[in-house]
Amino acid sequence: MPPLLAVLARDPLVCGRVVRVASRLGLEALQVRVASGEASETAPAGLLVELELDGAIDALTRWRAAHPQLVIVAFLSTPESALWHEGESAGADLVTTRGRADRELARLVTDHLSGARRSRRVRLAPEQDFAGRLGFVGKVEETPVGPVSVFHIAGKLTALVDTCPHAGASLCEGELDGDIITCPRHGSQFRVTDGERVRGPADEAAVSIRTVIEAGDVFLEFEAGPQR
Ligand code: FES
Structure with missing residues (x-):
């Protein structure tokens, strides 16, 4: 059968x-x-x-x-x-x-x-909702990997797992300068477009989440399994 x-x-x-x-x-x-x-x-x-x-x-x-x-x-x-x-x-x-x-x-x-490879999508909002909003544009609390922060930088929507890999502070509460965010707790810096670590004390990159735009809607896309 x-x-x-x-x-x-x-x-x-x-x-x-x-x-x-x-x-x-x-x-x-x-x-x-x-x-x-x-x-x-x-x-x-x-x-x-x-x-x-x-x-x-x-x-x-x-x-x-x-x-x-x-x-x-x-x-x-x-x-x-x-x-x-x-x-x-x-x-x-x-x-x-x-x-x-x-x-x-x-x-x-x-x-x-x-x-x-399997992936899973979570819908954010219509793409037009982000027009004219720049920098940090929102935090999604419930996703398969916990809270995720979304940024609109240079015409692109990017997203990071909001938890700092050093000691767990909320990254979106830090200061954003261009495409670099500074963790509010101990000052680690990460590039929000890909999560790359720019400065410690964190010794790991932040976790970047893929964004997908389809039929006018913006989605976060999560791979099955670890996000790195
Ligand atoms: S918790 Fe972010 S640098 Fe320590």
Whole structure:
């Protein structure tokens, strides 16, 4: 029996598209019962979740707990930010819109089956929200690696894990001069565009996080496993 592509969704258009994705990838599409959303014992190749269904967040949480390596894509018909964030926190590798759901699922499952490195995205905000704002532009408290600070420098959005590698101070509370931030506790300096250590006492670089702009939205992208 071919590996499965599980679908926890009712949207007929999206379900039809997933059946076509499954057939293209040589997988069998499996409709998961929405009422229970119980995770199967054997991990499928991927799971698509319609977040607006009742119980979808709980089901997503159960699937993630049962299968930590499973590719999970969740989608919304309307980009409602609280639910979007809940989906990310519940363990979706990616939350996207209804129109992109099948393509994103195909992309991530294809990468997964080919052994490519896994990544997980957290949506920040529309790109236009950052227009005209320069320097430190915000801190995201909840990500897979803890708080992350975002900077807008020379027309580019960059991000660092906010925790200083020396003794854990919040880097965004330090002073930013050009693209160099000085830790407020002991004065280590880091370049915010790539995390490089410019001055100690820290003997390690800060951890840089990739930013991705797609369809007008800005995402933080986290690799599965350590961020260095
Ligand atoms: S905590 Fe940042 S330099 Fe010590």
